[in-house]
């Protein structure tokens with residue numbers, strides 16, 4: 474019997490494409506469950522509470538930290554983001570495999586918390602210039618926020634060797650099929666049925 478992994482983590486510098494890829498992959502495979510993180514960041518246009526994130530106040534977030542409800546959390550670009558224990562327990566209880574979209578430090582923390590159960594994938598754009606273009610075209614952040622995200626990206630790239638796989642996100646379709654190939658190797662085929 475092959476040993477299947479229960480957690481697939483997608484990570485990248487901000488703007489690298491992990492949310493786009495996570496959305497596509499979890500839409501294609503209903504057996505994969507997207508892990509909804511908690512965050513204190515403001516909701517962007519088009520985002521929904523309980524689908525994209527659990528949008529909570531800083532006070533609520535700090536309470537969750539105090540009660541030990543988070544597997545990991547980071548303060549990123551002035552906001553808190555964290556993975557909820559309850560989300561992982563719910564998904565594993567349903568026999569599903571979870572898909573995570575977290576920053577590189579969060580991915581490394583998840584790897585330490587679940588060393589045997591995880592597959593981590595570092596997504597990277599064709600160049601830093603293209604990363605900047607994509608962040609600007611996304612038009613979801615202020616100039617100041619974009620600068621913060623770009624400034625952090627070089628440090629984030631330096632973590633890529635900590636990941637099991639790296640995937641270039643140049644043409645979106647190619648990146649999706651690369652992730653599908655990786656997932657097919659490591660998770661129960663039944664969960665990969667469309």
Ligand code: ADP
Pocket residue numbers: 485486487488489490491492493494607608610611642643644645646
């Ligand atoms: P992240 O979640 O890593 O911050 P996003 O998934 O939000 O990144 O992607 C950043 C922006 O780049 C979005 O506007 C998205 O639509 C766009 N994008 C993602 N992948 C590609 C791609 N392969 N080619 C062109 N644009 C892309």
Ligand code: 5GP
Pocket residue numbers: 485486487491510511514545546547549554555556557574575576577578579580
């Ligand atoms: P955004 O504000 O663009 O949605 O996310 C900013 C960063 O926070 C991204 O790198 C995203 O992957 C990361 N992130 C989202 N949820 C979590 C989480 O639960 N934990 C950690 N460590 N990072 C997260």
